[in-house]
Amino acid sequence: MVIVRSCQSADMDFQGRHADEEFHLYYHQHWIRLLWPFTKLAAWNVLIMGIGYLTFVQSPMEDVMTRRMLLTLFTVFFLFAHIEFLARFYRYFLYVVVATDRKIHRIKKTLLLIDDHQSIDLSMLQDMAKSQHSIIQKLFGFGTIILEAQETMMRLHFMPHIHETYDRLMQLRELARTKAPSFGDKSADASFQKSLRQFDTRTPIRKSVQRAYSPR
């Protein structure tokens, strides 16, 4: 199963990627997400085959029409179970967390209905936490990573190799912070203020008025 993958190539493309973002790593959810769909599929198969064996082999029917109707019914259930599993299987691969040198992207899709893309800026991250809440999670090494930035919170559930993943994301955050312009940098701050000035729509205030209202 797919657990953790780190790509060497920096030019891998994905939805919502900026031109200057450098790809670092990406994750699917832990394979345990597929356990329940697979178990359900196996159970349906055993049930259908068991009932089919009892119906058609143990006590064969004389009536041809009834037999064919039952066979059609079993085939419908069999196909339905497989199609449902296939949809879940594909959906598992359509949930991806991508980390670049600037952002963490969470891309979540289904085959038809959902196309959700959330991203969080690494340099803006205020807090990062990891949690594991059960024996199963501890045993298989997966859990939830919670990313907090200003008014945004992103929860990454079923993250595989939680400790390793968390450490990698922490390293990326530090890397992003070193790359981002620091607040103490006066030249960067001045250019930022200058770039903002063109969007300022307030009416200019005369100097005499400014002096009259200035705090002492």
Add this chain to the structure above:
Amino acid sequence: MFTMLTPALLAWVALILLVEAGMWLLFHRGVVRICIPADLAVLRKPRVSMAMLHVFAFLHTALLLFAVIAAHFFLW
């Protein structure tokens, strides 16, 4: 027997092929821009690539076709 079996089987086969192809196309359309590598050489821990998923889709289709055709031949 075969006169009635053939249309029923053809319908099942067509349905399976249609559903499998449709789901694969939808999946491929969705996944094409979310970074599943086409080449395993770029991965440090190679596990699943698009090629492997494609093979899985083929095998799953073959399994369904075999099961449905076998069941209908013996039990129709």
